[in-house]
Amino acid sequence: MSGQAHQLSIVIVNWNTGHVLAGCLDSVFGTVNHRPFEVIVVDNDSSDGSRELIRSRFPQVKLLEPGANLGFAAGNNYALRQVSSDYVLLLNPDTIATPGAIDKLCEALEALPELGAVGAQLLNPDGSLQHSWGQFPFLEREVPLVRRFAQKPSSAKTAHYQDSEISLLMVDWAKGACLMIRREALEQVGLLDEEYWLYTEETDWCCRARAQGWEIAGRPDAHVYHIEQAASAQRLGPSFVNFTDSRILFVKKRQSKAAAIGVWTVFAARSLVWAAFPQRSHLGKHHGGYAEADVREAYLSFLRTWRDRALHRRPTAMRRST
Numbered sequence: 001m002s003g004q005a006h007q008l009s010i011v012i013v014n015w016n017t018g019h020v021l022a023g024c025l026d027s028v029f030g031t032v033n034h035r036p037f038e039v040i041v042v043d044n045d046s047s048d049g050s051r052e053l054i055r056s057r058f059p060q061v062k063l064l065e066p067g068a069n070l071g072f073a074a075g076n077n078y079a080l081r082q083v084s085s086d087y088v089l090l091l092n093p094d095t096i097a098t099p100g101a102i103d104k105l106c107e108a109l110e111a112l113p114e115l116g117a118v119g120a121q122l123l124n125p126d127g128s129l130q131h132s133w134g135q136f137p138f139l140e141r142e143v144p145l146v147r148r149f150a151q152k153p154s155s156a157k158t159a160h161y162q163d164s165e166i167s168l169l170m171v172d173w174a175k176g177a178c179l180m181i182r183r184e185a186l187e188q189v190g191l192l193d194e195e196y197w198l199y200t201e202e203t204d205w206c207c208r209a210r211a212q213g214w215e216i217a218g219r220p221d222a223h224v225y226h227i228e229q230a231a232s233a234q235r236l237g238p239s240f241v242n243f244t245d246s247r248i249l250f251v252k253k254r255q256s257k258a259a260a261i262g263v264w265t266v267f268a269a270r271s272l273v274w275a276a277f278p279q280r281s282h283l284g285k286h287h288g289g290y291a292e293a294d295v296r297e298a299y300l301s302f303l304r305t306w307r308d309r310a311l312h313r314r315p316t317a318m319r320r321s322t
Contacts (some may be wrong), residue, residue, distance in 0.1 A: 115212025116185035119174025176202030
């Protein structure tokens, strides 16, 4: 880390997303104007020329090269261990910050000392709102009938503060594509849980932060464009397995093993249905850029992975008979 004192460190974990990383960095350097900051890119052993791009076009960026693909959580932690700024922004390489967006996140943390982290309102490339925060994915929120009759009040509420013009939505978690964390909260709560390879690590961190008394918020007027799955779409099947594994792991860690089995059952049932009707699935409807065959294969990958895990756990004699 340089000798200059930074109020903000922006950490970007990159894996073969050089085609969008340049736009992300341009937006950062073009829109953060009111505070000293540094940008750190952790390159997870890319093979697409990302590192050469950074060295040639963005020499002011601190490039970290662990020499392997660490995943999202461990990649961020690799940088977080080296920063000491007041605020740390976890930012995906497939994002474009609009003018003032990052500064607004800093302003929220400055205004509210009880706020441990704040997320931006993510936008789709066409400017429509993207899911940016929500409630924890416990069993009762994954099963439609249970969710309908659980009658648990939402933890999300709009909070207006009389001493400022800041309007925030207090939530369980905010998406890690653009999540700013207070240094004191990070030191108290700890780093991201590296048991999560990809997805849900920020949800887990927010859960731990809230358990220690920190508030988590989303700022609806801090707009950041997000091209979802710029890296994970390169390996859709394995990425979907990572997503489901992470959700199940979260429920197991933060709720119970029995609840995790219930969530797994929900994913399995959904995958069976959506493999037959991929065009009607969440991936098919909300990520229209995927080919129908790729969407079907993603759901089948989940089913095959868990089948193989189940077979692997059986006694040898039983495996041989199947």
